[in-house]
Amino acid sequence: MIQELKDNYGHLFENDLLNEINQVGTFKEVPEGFKMISIGDYVKAMPLLISGAIKILREDNDGDELLLYFLEKGDTCAMTLTCCLGQTKSEIKAIAETDAKLIMIPIQKMEEWSAKYKSWRNFVFESYHNRLNEMLETIDSIAFLKMDERLLKYLNEKARVSEDGTIRNTHQEIAYELHTSRVVISRLLKKLENLGEIKLHRNYITLLK
Amino acid sequence: MIQELKDNYGHLFENDLLNEINQVGTFKEVPEGFKMISIGDYVKAMPLLISGAIKILREDNDGDELLLYFLEKGDTCAMTLTCCLGQTKSEIKAIAETDAKLIMIPIQKMEEWSAKYKSWRNFVFESYHNRLNEMLETIDSIAFLKMDERLLKYLNEKARVSEDGTIRNTHQEIAYELHTSRVVISRLLKKLENLGEIKLHRNYITLLK
């Protein structure tokens, strides 16, 4: 494990901290689609992402959902951070977008390291900063963009975090994550295809530009 | 100043920290409507809110805006926190919703206090947590609610932070903050009035329920 830890976090943390992480952290692999956190869960460990991508979703009372953002390697979950510290329930849902590798840190260490390591504090603060900015991006999309623009942006993000640049989702799945209906997505996808932006296939989509 | 500091932050911070804040912080009063931060600004001090309310807005490239949330007494601005630490530009706009009193902390102290005071770290973490949750609330509203529901929620928040419980805004101003048009707001306000939820006047609105 130490090697993957060094590769991804070596430039962020001093050696003492890396060694501590190596000692108390547990390595974990999750398959694509694995549900890592549900709304209402109490979180008892903090993940450091080594590889893969995790999608973070919001859900309303009717079960309608909305994609907020993706976590990628080098990221951690700011929501988890606060949940751990405050002992509050999770407000979001986390699902592995691809197969992913992570190091899980027991929450007791967080307070200790925050006092001890400047690099840890900076990491936590920067993590919050990134997450807040991603939330702003999400707000920009739903507040200021029309559905076709949102869709194109969504497809680009999906392609970025996927292994091979293709989007392996059905129209229905896309509709759920954008909180709209399958018919609307099919309609707009066809429009984007006619514009030469994408190529549609059964179960997957490729970007052309 | 020490009294107002104690009243609002005494239960959060230990005495040593309160004394330090008292020494290095500068007291500031701003009138309603005062523009405290614009998008792109570099922020050089962190505010601790003593009284009044600050509204935090997002703006897109066309100058369209959207109300994100209000800061009230006991709050600080998480965005500012990260801007200070990371030396990055502000992503949001902050305007005094009411007359407000604040204590401004020079940013150099933040790193120092984060190492020194557990209560400061907790305050900062909790502040991030609150802001993330408020962003989620905002996302819920724009993603899952219809405009009439958003409007009613907006009116309730406005009334909460105002001195006397009335909403002193024109329909045009409300339209800007919800990122819609004046005609839509007038239409929905009239509907809410007919439902007995509110009473309309020129330049202000009162809630009935």
Place this chain on the structure above:
DNA sequence: AAAATAATGTAACCCTTGTTACACAAATTA
């Protein structure tokens, strides 16, 4: 191979929201 299931394409329709236009009333200024 036949039947069932899953994914997509598309038409027709409706509702919410956005737009344009204009009337009228209240407040401010000349």
Place this chain on the structure above:
DNA sequence: TAATTTGTGTAACAAGGGTTACATTATTTT
């Protein structure tokens, strides 16, 4: 007080996106 500006009410229409319904094609199961 007359003229102008500001705020509100409302009608008529347009556009985006949500809904229902059904056809077609690909894939999986029997």
